[in-house]
Amino acid sequence: MRAAPLVIALVLLAPCAWAATASPSDSAAVRAAIDQGNAAFVRAWQTGDADLFASLFAPDGALLRPGGGLIVGRDKIRARMRDVFSNVRMTEGTITTADVFVIGDMAYETGSWNFTIGPIGSTTSEPDPGHYVEIWKRDRTGAWMMWRDIGVPRMPSEEPAVPGDAGSPASPASPPAGAAPHGTVRGPRRAESSHGPRLKAIRFGRLIDGKGHTIQDALVLVEGDRIRSVGAYSKASIPQGAEQFDFTRLTGIPGLIDVHTHMTYWWDRAPGSRPWQELEARPAMQTLYLAEENARRTLETGVTTVRDLGSFQYMDISMRDLINRGAMVGPRMFVAGYGLYPTMSPFQDAPQAAAGGNADGVEGVLRAARQQIAAGADVIKIYGSTGSADDVTGYQTYTYEEMKAAADVAHERGKTCAVHSYGPDGARDAVRAGANSVEHAIDIDDGTLREMARRSVTYVPTVDHNRYYAEHAAEFGYGDTA
Structure with missing residues (x-):
């Protein structure tokens, strides 16, 4: 994904729920609450209003951020978004709800987003689309609020995908015995261009994929701290501008x-x-x-x-x-x-x-x-x-x-x-x-x-x-x- 701010702050954010009252048995009312919440979500991004953004979540609400980490609770969400909004702003945004399923005091929504995000003070902005699943929860007052928020970014069509499993974390996905899933390599974040983290194309002489397979002459595409695709070099197309690394004398393995x-x-x-x-x-x-x-x-x-x-x-x-x-x-x-x-x-x-x-x-x-x-x-x-x-x-x-x-x-x-x-x-x-x-x-x-x-x-x-x-x-x- 080319939009740097989105990789930092929005890739795995889904549109949030609005504190609107609706009966769980009234699907139309629930859908109206969702639409109202999505509109508030877009408005928070366009105006840089972190307080509004955080208010869309239940007190114990959580959103999944890039790298697989959870941000839990309104205060932490507010602090995170204040940092985000100090650097970037949405210029255009649409949210399309596909389905809503209501079960008691819980509602499950699927849909997609299409946003355009750019650095504050810059005339440059980039599209950033994605799909999401949201879990909403009705509180004691009858208000529907965001409880769990999970989103998946969609790679721009002009950047060809490489055969393999896209969107995998840059380290193993299922740590045992007390470790949480989606383990991501973290370290000092280098300054990125206004167009986002650089795409890296890493070529290995051999790659062990962690699923029982070995790929000879493999190519791994990495964007920011996320592995975007894995596959054979001969079948891959390296996006223009990607930074290339030749490790053909080495064998690549998943993170331990x-x-x-x-x-x-x-x-x-x-x-x-x-x-x-x-x-x-x-x-x-x-x-x-x-x-x-x-x-x-x-x-x-x-x-x-x-x-x-x-x-x-x-x-x-x-x-x-x-x-x-x-x-x-x-x-x-x-x-x-x-x-x-x-x-x-x-x-x-x-x-x-x-x-x-x-x-x-x-x-x-x-x-x-x-x-x-x-x-x-x-x-x-x-x-x-x-x-x-x-x-x-x-x-x-x-x-x-x-x-x-x-x-x-x-x-x-x-x-x-x-x-x-x-x-x-x-x-x-x-x-x-x-x-x-x-x-x-x-x-x-x-x-x-x-x-x-x-x-x-x-x-x-x-x-x-x-x-x-x-x-x-x-x-x-x-x-x-x-």
Whole structure:
């Protein structure tokens, strides 16, 4: 798509609903509400009115933005659109509703848009068409408002498509165990021309498409942070003006996913220093700055999405947000904030120092889990057993009821729950409690494995994590038994 502002702000925005009253049994009234909302949507774009735009959504409404991320809630939508409207404006726009289906207090609309968008102060504007599906919800007053908004841009006809799957995200689409779908590579956004992000044509000697196929002499078209098409070079037509890259000596693969990382754990290897002691002593903001190296190197290895399971002082949330803003180079991150752990258990030598993840009893776990989500966590991580660093035990630390409290909070908020458990008892209760993944587990009984399979619980063995500790035991100061 050539319209830069649309790729930034509108590609996956569908026309929004207007707060108009209609009876769910009266299809004509619902359609009238939709038409009114679409007219307000166009007016908001033409006038740059972010407040009007946000008011079209239900309080818990959400829109899907480019790259697959969700913007949830009116305040975040308003802030996003203020930024958009400070740069671009719609000069012309039409919305065509194809179908409307009403089921109780929900209405489902399909249709298409044809907009013309241009930078503010420029005489140049570009067409940007697309298709959408909207889910509307009737509130208590009878007003129909936008609840979920999903759109798909349509490539301009003058830019020939290349055989393959168009519109795929630039990294894998189905991250497991707590990662959200549509993982997109993110990094500093380079300045684009007024006509949009440059189209890149990348030629590989061989391409593994992630679906069991290998394409010899392949061409990938990338626009902005989205893969637009994949196919054989011999059958492709490279659009005029596309930036071309010749990697015919290389093999291309889909972006990799690492579902258990700690990206903010950074050590400078100064003589006489130890990783854990240095991490505890250094101010968090210094660590976050230095840990950018971890994020960059992770992306350079081909890992484009990570699930980061624990940090201090919410450095992981800050890192994720910096990457999403384009202020730091790194993979797409799904983060946990503080992992939850008890003050004391029968199998710990000393009480654990109180910190952001400290939680005792069901009520304490409920409170701490909610605090992580309020801080911006994507996943709740709970330490269900001993076993970390040079501790090779696997004694259960949280009861079934406490683990269930963590899982329930996560699921109520649409999040996932990961349970750290090396031993069989913690793993067994974690699965019963509703965990989405069990981390590390080196000892799981057959019954628990069968239950994991039945419930589709993901096992994350962290094989390289264990290998690294073993090979670098001296650097960490671990003894022979670690």
